[in-house]
Amino acid sequence: MTVWFVVAVPLVVLVFALFMERVESRLRNVTVKEEDVEEFLEKAHPNEVGALYGQGIGRALELFRLRRVSGKANKLRTRRPESAQ
Template sequence: MTVWFVIAVPLVVMLFALGMERVENRLRHVSVRGEDVEEFLEQAHPDEVRALYGHGIGRALELFRLRRFGGKAAKVKARRTRG
C-alpha cells in the first residue's frame, strides 16, 4: 500500500504543476499591462467607461484602442457592437 502512495503522490504533483503551467501561459497572454490601464483611465470617454463597468477591462480597452487607432471603419464597428 505504501508503495502505491510513494508512486502516486509525485505523479499527482507533477501533473498538477504541468496543468498550472498551461493555465499560467494562457493568463500571461490575456493579461493587461499597467501602462494600458493608466492611459485608459486618463483618456477614456464615457462609453468606454460604461464598457469597463459592464464588460470588464478587456472590452473597454478594445473600444479605447479602436477610437485611438482605428479611424472611420473602427467607429462604425464600435457603433455596430454597442447597438
Template sequence: MTVLFVVAVPLVMMFFALAMERVENRLKHVAVQEEEVEEFLEQARPNEVKALYGHGIGRALELFRLRRLGGRAARLRTKRARP
C-alpha cells in the same frame, strides 16, 4: 498501499504543476499590459467606463483602442490629402 500512495502523490503533483504552467503561459499572452490600463484610466471617455463596468476590461480596452486608432487614421488621411 502506502507505497502506492508515496509514489502516486508526487506524480499527481508534478502533472498538476505542468498543467498549471501551461495555463499560466496562455494567460501571459492574453493578459492586459499595465501601461494600457494606466493609459485607459487617464484618458477614458464615459462610454468606455460604462463598458468597463458592464463588460469588463477587455471590452473597455477594445473601445479605447478603436477610438485611438480612429483618430490616428483620420490624421493620416488629412496629412495625405494636403500635398
C-alpha cells in the same frame, strides 16, 4: 499500500504542476499592462467607461484602442492631401 502512495503522490504533483504551467501561460497572454490601464483612465470616453463597468477591462480597452486607431487613421487621411499640394 505504502508503495502505491509513494508512486502516486509524485505523479499527482507532476500532473498538477504541468496543468498549472499551461494555465499560467494562457493567463500571461491575457493580462493587461499597467501602462494601458493608466492611459485608459486618463483619456477614456464615457462609452468606454460604461464598457468598463458593464463588460470588464478587456472590452473597455478594446473600444479604447479601436478609437485610437481610427483617430490616427483619420489624422493620416487629412494630412495626405495637404502634403500632396
